Amino acid sequence: LFRVNQEYYRDVLLSFVGSNQGQSGIIWGNAKPDCVIVTSGGRHGKNAGYSNIRQNDGTWLYIGQGSSGDQDPTLHSNSLLASVQRDVLLFSTREPNSAEAKSNGHHKKLYKFEGIFNVLSWDLKLENEGARKGDKLLIFHLVPANNIYDNYEVEIPEEKIETIDINKLYNKIKNDNRDRSKKGISFQEYVKRSLDVKIYALLRAKGICELCESPAPFTNSKGKPFLEVHHIFRLADDGFDEPENVAALCPNCHKEAHFGTKNESIKEILVTKIYHSILLSK
Numbered sequence: 038l039f040r041v042n043q044e045y046y047r048d049v050l051l052s053f054v055g056s057n058q059g060q061s062g063i064i065w066g067n068a069k070p071d072c073v074i075v076t077s078g079g080r081h082g083k084n085a086g087y088s089n090i091r092q093n094d095g096t097w098l099y100i101g102q103g104s105s106g107d108q109d110p111t112l113h114s115n116s117l118l119a120s121v122q123r124d125v126l127l128f129s130t131r132e133p134n135s136a137e138a139k140s141n142g143h144h145k146k147l148y149k150f151e152g153i154f155n156v157l158s159w160d161l162k163l164e165n166e167g168a169r170k171g172d173k174l175l176i177f178h179l180v181p182a183n184n185i186y187d188n189y190e191v192e193i194p195e196e197k198i199e200t201i202d203i204n205k206l207y208n209k210i211k212n213d214n215r216d217r218s219k220k221g222i223s224f225q226e227y228v229k230r231s232l233d234v235k236i237y238a239l240l241r242a243k244g245i246c247e248l249c250e251s252p253a254p255f256t257n258s259k260g261k262p263f264l265e266v267h268h269i270f271r272l273a274d275d276g277f278d279e280p281e282n283v284a285a286l287c288p289n290c291h292k293e294a295h296f297g298t299k300n301e302s303i304k305e306i307l308v309t310k311i312y313h314s315i316l317l318s319k
Protein backbone atom coordinates (compact mmCIF):
# COMPACT_ATOMS: atom_id res chain seq x y z
CA LEU A 38 0.00 0.00 0.00
CA PHE A 39 0.94 3.65 -0.31
CA ARG A 40 2.92 5.41 2.39
CA VAL A 41 2.25 9.03 3.27
CA ASN A 42 4.88 11.44 1.90
CA GLN A 43 6.41 8.78 -0.35
CA GLU A 44 6.53 9.43 -4.10
CA TYR A 45 5.28 7.11 -6.82
CA TYR A 46 5.10 7.07 -10.59
CA ARG A 47 1.75 7.31 -12.32
CA ASP A 48 1.77 3.71 -13.55
CA VAL A 49 1.77 2.53 -9.92
CA LEU A 50 -1.32 4.64 -9.23
CA LEU A 51 -3.03 3.35 -12.35
CA SER A 52 -2.35 -0.30 -11.67
CA PHE A 53 -3.54 0.09 -8.07
CA VAL A 54 -7.09 0.95 -9.19
CA GLY A 55 -6.87 -1.00 -12.44
CA SER A 56 -6.99 1.91 -14.85
CA ASN A 57 -5.17 3.04 -17.98
CA GLN A 58 -6.31 6.67 -17.97
CA GLY A 59 -3.85 9.07 -19.54
CA GLN A 60 -4.05 12.62 -18.29
CA SER A 61 -6.98 12.70 -15.90
CA GLY A 62 -6.50 14.12 -12.40
CA ILE A 63 -9.26 11.82 -11.14
CA ILE A 64 -8.41 8.13 -11.56
CA TRP A 65 -10.66 5.15 -10.98
CA GLY A 66 -10.89 1.51 -11.99
CA ASN A 67 -12.62 -1.79 -11.44
CA ALA A 68 -9.87 -3.17 -9.23
CA LYS A 69 -10.82 -0.76 -6.42
CA PRO A 70 -14.50 0.16 -6.74
CA ASP A 71 -14.57 1.75 -3.25
CA CYS A 72 -11.88 4.28 -3.87
CA VAL A 73 -10.79 6.96 -6.27
CA ILE A 74 -7.35 8.48 -6.75
CA VAL A 75 -7.04 12.23 -7.20
CA THR A 76 -3.88 14.08 -8.13
CA SER A 77 -3.25 17.70 -7.30
CA GLY A 78 -0.98 20.15 -9.08
CA GLY A 79 0.86 19.64 -12.35
CA ARG A 80 -0.31 20.67 -15.77
CA HIS A 81 -3.93 19.59 -15.30
CA GLY A 82 -4.67 22.35 -12.82
CA LYS A 83 -2.50 24.98 -14.40
CA ASN A 84 -4.00 24.60 -17.87
CA ALA A 85 -7.48 24.69 -16.43
CA GLY A 86 -6.69 27.92 -14.57
CA TYR A 87 -6.95 26.82 -10.97
CA SER A 88 -5.05 25.10 -8.19
CA ASN A 89 -6.04 22.84 -5.34
CA ILE A 90 -5.38 24.23 -1.92
CA ARG A 91 -4.29 22.56 1.27
CA GLN A 92 -5.90 24.29 4.24
CA ASN A 93 -4.15 24.99 7.54
CA ASP A 94 -6.32 22.40 9.27
CA GLY A 95 -5.05 19.59 7.04
CA THR A 96 -8.16 19.49 4.85
CA TRP A 97 -8.02 20.22 1.09
CA LEU A 98 -10.16 22.10 -1.35
CA TYR A 99 -10.02 20.04 -4.53
CA ILE A 100 -11.29 21.40 -7.84
CA GLY A 101 -13.29 19.08 -10.11
CA GLN A 102 -12.72 18.21 -13.76
CA GLY A 103 -13.64 20.35 -16.74
CA SER A 104 -11.21 22.81 -18.26
CA SER A 105 -13.68 25.30 -19.74
CA GLY A 106 -17.17 26.54 -18.92
CA ASP A 107 -19.11 25.39 -15.87
CA GLN A 108 -17.93 22.15 -14.34
CA ASP A 109 -20.48 19.35 -14.26
CA PRO A 110 -21.05 17.30 -11.09
CA THR A 111 -22.70 14.55 -13.15
CA LEU A 112 -19.58 14.07 -15.31
CA HIS A 113 -18.45 10.56 -14.38
CA SER A 114 -15.11 11.54 -12.80
CA ASN A 115 -16.73 14.35 -10.79
CA SER A 116 -19.67 12.18 -9.77
CA LEU A 117 -17.28 9.71 -8.12
CA LEU A 118 -16.33 12.48 -5.71
CA ALA A 119 -19.79 14.07 -5.51
CA SER A 120 -21.29 10.76 -4.33
CA VAL A 121 -19.18 11.29 -1.16
CA GLN A 122 -19.09 7.51 -0.66
CA ARG A 123 -15.61 6.63 -1.88
CA ASP A 124 -12.29 6.77 -0.10
CA VAL A 125 -10.16 9.40 -1.82
CA LEU A 126 -6.43 8.74 -2.18
CA LEU A 127 -4.84 12.14 -2.67
CA PHE A 128 -1.48 12.63 -4.39
CA SER A 129 0.36 15.87 -5.10
CA THR A 130 2.31 16.12 -8.33
CA ARG A 131 5.96 17.10 -8.78
CA GLU A 132 8.10 17.42 -11.90
CA PRO A 133 11.51 15.76 -11.51
CA ASN A 134 14.42 18.20 -11.31
CA SER A 135 17.07 18.04 -14.01
CA ALA A 136 19.46 15.91 -11.93
CA GLU A 137 16.72 13.35 -11.27
CA ALA A 138 15.66 13.34 -14.91
CA LYS A 139 19.24 12.80 -15.97
CA SER A 140 19.89 9.92 -13.61
CA ASN A 141 16.50 8.31 -14.28
CA GLY A 142 16.74 8.81 -18.03
CA HIS A 143 13.17 10.16 -18.22
CA HIS A 144 10.99 13.09 -17.13
CA LYS A 145 8.18 11.12 -15.53
CA LYS A 146 6.24 13.08 -12.96
CA LEU A 147 6.29 12.03 -9.31
CA TYR A 148 3.17 11.70 -7.19
CA LYS A 149 3.48 12.14 -3.45
CA PHE A 150 0.88 10.36 -1.34
CA GLU A 151 -0.89 12.87 0.95
CA GLY A 152 -3.20 10.34 2.63
CA ILE A 153 -6.70 8.93 2.51
CA PHE A 154 -9.48 11.48 2.53
CA ASN A 155 -13.26 11.60 2.38
CA VAL A 156 -15.39 14.16 0.59
CA LEU A 157 -17.12 16.13 3.30
CA SER A 158 -19.13 18.35 0.99
CA TRP A 159 -19.01 20.02 -2.38
CA ASP A 160 -20.14 23.24 -3.93
CA LEU A 161 -20.29 25.00 -7.27
CA LYS A 162 -18.45 28.28 -6.88
CA LEU A 163 -18.56 31.14 -9.38
CA GLU A 164 -15.06 32.36 -10.21
CA ASN A 165 -14.77 36.15 -10.15
CA GLU A 166 -11.28 36.48 -11.53
CA GLY A 167 -8.47 34.71 -13.34
CA ALA A 168 -8.57 32.42 -16.34
CA ARG A 169 -11.86 30.84 -15.26
CA LYS A 170 -13.72 34.10 -14.61
CA GLY A 171 -17.46 33.56 -15.05
CA ASP A 172 -17.22 29.77 -14.79
CA LYS A 173 -18.70 27.76 -11.97
CA LEU A 174 -16.07 25.42 -10.54
CA LEU A 175 -16.74 22.33 -8.47
CA ILE A 176 -15.02 22.52 -5.13
CA PHE A 177 -14.74 19.32 -3.13
CA HIS A 178 -13.85 19.65 0.51
CA LEU A 179 -11.54 16.74 1.36
CA VAL A 180 -11.07 15.80 5.00
CA PRO A 181 -8.53 13.25 6.31
CA ALA A 182 -10.37 9.94 6.75
CA ASN A 183 -8.79 8.56 9.90
CA ASN A 184 -7.91 11.23 12.33
CA ILE A 185 -10.45 13.60 11.03
CA TYR A 186 -10.83 15.94 13.95
CA ASP A 187 -7.58 15.09 15.68
CA ASN A 188 -5.68 17.67 13.68
CA TYR A 189 -8.63 19.90 13.54
CA GLU A 190 -8.46 22.51 16.26
CA VAL A 191 -11.73 24.11 17.19
CA GLU A 192 -11.68 26.70 19.92
CA ILE A 193 -14.30 25.65 22.43
CA PRO A 194 -15.76 28.48 24.49
CA GLU A 195 -15.22 26.49 27.68
CA GLU A 196 -16.44 29.12 30.11
CA LYS A 197 -19.89 28.72 28.56
CA ILE A 198 -20.05 24.95 28.60
CA GLU A 199 -21.63 24.61 32.04
CA THR A 200 -24.55 26.80 31.06
CA ILE A 201 -25.50 24.60 28.10
CA ASP A 202 -28.45 22.21 28.51
CA ILE A 203 -27.22 18.86 27.21
CA ASN A 204 -30.67 17.69 26.13
CA LYS A 205 -31.34 20.87 24.17
CA LEU A 206 -27.97 20.51 22.47
CA TYR A 207 -28.68 16.83 21.69
CA ASN A 208 -32.00 17.76 20.08
CA LYS A 209 -30.42 20.62 18.15
CA ILE A 210 -27.76 18.32 16.67
CA LYS A 211 -30.42 15.74 15.78
CA ASN A 212 -32.57 18.38 14.08
CA ASP A 213 -29.62 19.85 12.18
CA ASN A 214 -28.67 16.41 10.92
CA ARG A 215 -32.22 15.52 9.95
CA ASP A 216 -32.54 18.33 7.42
CA ARG A 217 -29.02 18.01 6.14
CA SER A 218 -28.68 16.84 2.58
CA LYS A 219 -25.39 15.08 2.14
CA LYS A 220 -23.80 17.46 -0.30
CA GLY A 221 -25.36 20.58 1.06
CA ILE A 222 -23.38 21.85 3.99
CA SER A 223 -20.92 24.68 3.66
CA PHE A 224 -17.51 24.76 5.30
CA GLN A 225 -18.72 27.29 7.87
CA GLU A 226 -21.70 25.11 8.69
CA TYR A 227 -19.37 22.12 9.07
CA VAL A 228 -17.22 24.03 11.54
CA LYS A 229 -20.27 25.10 13.54
CA ARG A 230 -21.71 21.61 13.70
CA SER A 231 -18.43 19.97 14.58
CA LEU A 232 -18.19 22.40 17.49
CA ASP A 233 -21.71 21.52 18.69
CA VAL A 234 -20.94 17.81 18.58
CA LYS A 235 -17.64 18.31 20.38
CA ILE A 236 -19.20 20.36 23.16
CA TYR A 237 -21.97 17.80 23.45
CA ALA A 238 -19.50 14.91 23.89
CA LEU A 239 -17.56 16.79 26.57
CA LEU A 240 -20.77 17.62 28.45
CA ARG A 241 -21.87 14.02 28.34
CA ALA A 242 -18.50 12.71 29.57
CA LYS A 243 -18.36 15.10 32.58
CA GLY A 244 -14.56 14.82 32.72
CA ILE A 245 -14.51 10.99 32.69
CA CYS A 246 -13.05 9.09 29.72
CA GLU A 247 -15.92 7.34 27.97
CA LEU A 248 -13.79 4.26 27.25
CA CYS A 249 -11.64 3.44 30.31
CA GLU A 250 -13.93 5.45 32.64
CA SER A 251 -10.99 7.09 34.40
CA PRO A 252 -10.97 10.82 35.15
CA ALA A 253 -9.18 12.98 32.56
CA PRO A 254 -5.42 12.65 33.30
CA PHE A 255 -4.85 16.41 33.56
CA THR A 256 -6.60 19.75 33.26
CA ASN A 257 -6.10 22.12 30.38
CA SER A 258 -4.90 25.73 30.52
CA LYS A 259 -8.39 26.81 31.58
CA GLY A 260 -8.49 24.30 34.42
CA LYS A 261 -10.98 21.98 32.69
CA PRO A 262 -10.51 18.20 32.42
CA PHE A 263 -8.63 17.40 29.23
CA LEU A 264 -10.43 14.91 26.98
CA GLU A 265 -10.31 14.53 23.20
CA VAL A 266 -13.37 14.03 21.04
CA HIS A 267 -13.17 10.90 18.93
CA HIS A 268 -15.39 9.84 16.05
CA ILE A 269 -16.19 6.15 16.29
CA PHE A 270 -17.02 5.70 12.63
CA ARG A 271 -15.42 7.51 9.75
CA LEU A 272 -16.74 10.34 7.66
CA ALA A 273 -17.67 8.10 4.74
CA ASP A 274 -20.06 6.16 6.94
CA ASP A 275 -23.54 7.40 7.68
CA GLY A 276 -24.27 9.47 10.72
CA PHE A 277 -20.84 10.99 11.07
CA ASP A 278 -21.90 13.97 13.13
CA GLU A 279 -24.46 12.13 15.25
CA PRO A 280 -24.24 12.24 19.07
CA GLU A 281 -23.98 8.43 18.96
CA ASN A 282 -20.81 8.64 16.87
CA VAL A 283 -18.67 10.72 19.23
CA ALA A 284 -16.85 9.77 22.39
CA ALA A 285 -14.80 11.96 24.74
CA LEU A 286 -11.63 9.99 25.47
CA CYS A 287 -8.44 10.37 27.46
CA PRO A 288 -5.39 10.79 25.16
CA ASN A 289 -4.30 7.18 25.80
CA CYS A 290 -7.63 5.65 24.84
CA HIS A 291 -7.89 8.01 21.88
CA LYS A 292 -4.58 6.84 20.48
CA GLU A 293 -5.50 3.22 21.10
CA ALA A 294 -8.84 3.69 19.31
CA HIS A 295 -6.91 4.85 16.24
CA PHE A 296 -3.74 2.83 16.28
CA GLY A 297 -4.15 -0.12 18.66
CA THR A 298 -4.52 -3.73 17.54
CA LYS A 299 -7.90 -3.88 19.31
CA ASN A 300 -9.33 -0.86 17.51
CA GLU A 301 -12.16 -2.85 15.92
CA SER A 302 -13.39 -4.23 19.25
CA ILE A 303 -13.01 -0.77 20.78
CA LYS A 304 -15.54 0.46 18.24
CA GLU A 305 -18.09 -2.09 19.48
CA ILE A 306 -17.40 -1.32 23.13
CA LEU A 307 -17.79 2.40 22.50
CA VAL A 308 -21.06 1.99 20.62
CA THR A 309 -22.56 0.13 23.61
CA LYS A 310 -21.14 2.48 26.22
CA ILE A 311 -22.28 5.58 24.37
CA TYR A 312 -25.76 4.14 23.90
CA HIS A 313 -26.13 3.71 27.66
CA SER A 314 -24.52 7.02 28.40
CA ILE A 315 -27.01 8.84 26.13
CA LEU A 316 -29.93 7.11 27.89
CA LEU A 317 -28.52 8.17 31.25
CA SER A 318 -27.93 11.77 30.20
CA LYS A 319 -31.60 12.27 29.29
Ligand SMILES: [Zn+2]
Nearest residue numbers: 246249287290
Ligand atom coordinates in the same frame (compact mmCIF):
# COMPACT_ATOMS: atom_id res chain seq x y z
ZN1 LIG B 1 -9.41 6.41 28.69
